[in-house]
Amino acid sequence: MNSTEPARLSVRSPADMVAAVPYLLGFHPADSVVVVAVRGRRVVFAARGDLPAPGADPGPAARHLAQVVARQDADAATVVGYGPAARVTGVVDAIGDALTAIGVAVLDALRVTEGRWFSYLCAEPSCCPPDGTPYDPAASRVGAAAVFAGQVALPDRAALAAQVSPLDGPVRLAMRRATDRARLRLAALTGRPSTPPAGSPAGGLPADSSRAGGEPRAVRTAGTAAVRAAVRRQRRGERLDDDEVAWLTVLLTHVAVRDHAWSRTDGRDEDISLWTDVLRRAEPDLIAAPGCLLAFAAWRSGHGALAAVALERVLSAHPGYSLAVLLDEALRRGVAPSALDGWPGSDDGAVLRRRRRRPRR
Template sequence: MNSTDVPRLSVRSPGDLIAAVPYLLGFHPADSVVVVAMHGKRVTFAARSDLPDPREPVEAAERMAEPARPVDEAARHLAAVVARQVADRATVLGYGPASRVTPAVDAVRAALADAGIPVLDALRVTDGRYWSYLCDEPECCPPDGTPYDTGSSKVTAAAVFAGQVALPDRAALAAQVAPVDGPERVALRQATERAGRRLADLLDSAPEADVLGGRTVRAAGRAAIRVAGRRHRNGERLDDDEVAWLSVLLTDVAVRDHAWERTDGRDADIALWTDVLRRAEPEFIAAPGSLLTFAAWRAGHGSLAAVALERVLTLHPGYSLALLLDDLLRRGVPPAHLDGWPAVRLPGVVRRRKRGRRGPR
């Protein structure tokens, strides 16, 4: 499941809404159920999940309990996410064949009703046509569906003008965070070996007072983060040794947290951590991938956050920051809850206080 907060788009018809969905999600959905939430007359939020297979029940919590269907579990999840947003109504759209879309849409409608969210319409979208589950008037909702043309919609034009991008599918979105390969990967592997030797030399040269080299590593990490941020703000790209050195230093939690406090939803943040995630060696992607997830979520790019987080958790399923962000995305916490970051707390996180110098006893 993924969700996003995006610049609001005004819609006047089901065709306009269908045209808006790919820009709300960042890609054209398929085999999906999407809930588009509205506040007043404006679209404010969209959440998507894959169409579940209604033939496969989830195991009951107790042997004698009635097993829950995946379609119902997914519906309740979507409704709970939407309920946390600034929304007073919603429309449900299912993409795919009627045999799979209908039970999913029905379940989501029921879950939204239980959550107190009125459903304006429920649509099935397939092969350039849509059908409404709430309208049976042949004059406006013909049995063979209503054709739509997203290319001629003003919503499409407005989204493109605003810089919104709709990729062909979710796989195209995932490709944006996929690791580089070929000669570039070989060069980065060699750069990471050099970074490892550089770190060992740094620790060997640490002052005696810095017993484990922690202060020395943190100082190097802050310097690397400062340089990387400045380079990306100026539209420059880090070289292989800079990427490798930064990725190695980010394994120190204090260095990672220093980067985290300086990461928000700025374009430069997203560009930096996307680049480092794609180029870092697999064992070092947890921190940059989590930082990209956070930056994308703060910017309202929920789908990008989801695919970045998926990469991290696939290779590093126990990484604490990734698990925290996974919970954040699954609960549908709105990015606006962290306006003022890092002065405000991330929901569910108790941040450590920095120790000040002790005064004289």
């Protein structure tokens, strides 16, 4: 499941809701169930999950989604299923029952398929004909308002995942060479050999390589300088060159450096652009830290789906990376970015603490 805390959109009809969902998620869902939570008259939260496999019990997923919605202090919710009736009806009914059981009113229960929407709660043919109501998201005022506000609806979730996929071809070759130079530079700084230790993930530096024994002061100093320089350049609209990205990625394997970068990441568009670029250019064994920093920036800005695909890429390569596990759990639990700000833990960044949010400039 991925969740978001999107910009508030006013929705007055089922057609508006159907048009709004892709912009709330950032992509057009398919084979999915979406719960859109409302507080007062405004949409405040959306959560998406895959449809259960045919024959599977929808109860556990339905109860989980209901609990996520309950954490948003929502008054009511609309459930929207995407797919054929045989796969959608059971899970939509189960989610509706779970929401009702926790005191969240179900405003509507919809099914969307092949350019039409159907309501499970409305039996009036004049407004909800049994053969469905055709809709055009591009013609909706809600969609127009979302586009005006800068929100994007990609064709599908695969298109969103492609935004964090590794860059190949000449870029990959150049980054491989730059990373070799960065490893030698780090070895000279630490006095340790640049050969990756046995057992490290993907044949490179281990994801939490600095936890045993602590980092040399020189590494912390170099890492702080590299992070600050990268943030300054990105906020000036400049792009890091290959050696700068490579140097940053090898330094980020040290937890103190990663946590310094974490503390400077507050969800601005520039943060998302920076860590997306670093993640896509990083060598496969060095993606854990930049992927988590991108996920954190996206989560704080309300782009839960982007955070989810970034974490999926990290966890597929480094399933035990503590910060990725922590952020993934926060997303799955529907923790709102306004409720908790991330802050590095005492030794491995595995603690989320409340802290004062820095104002945007």
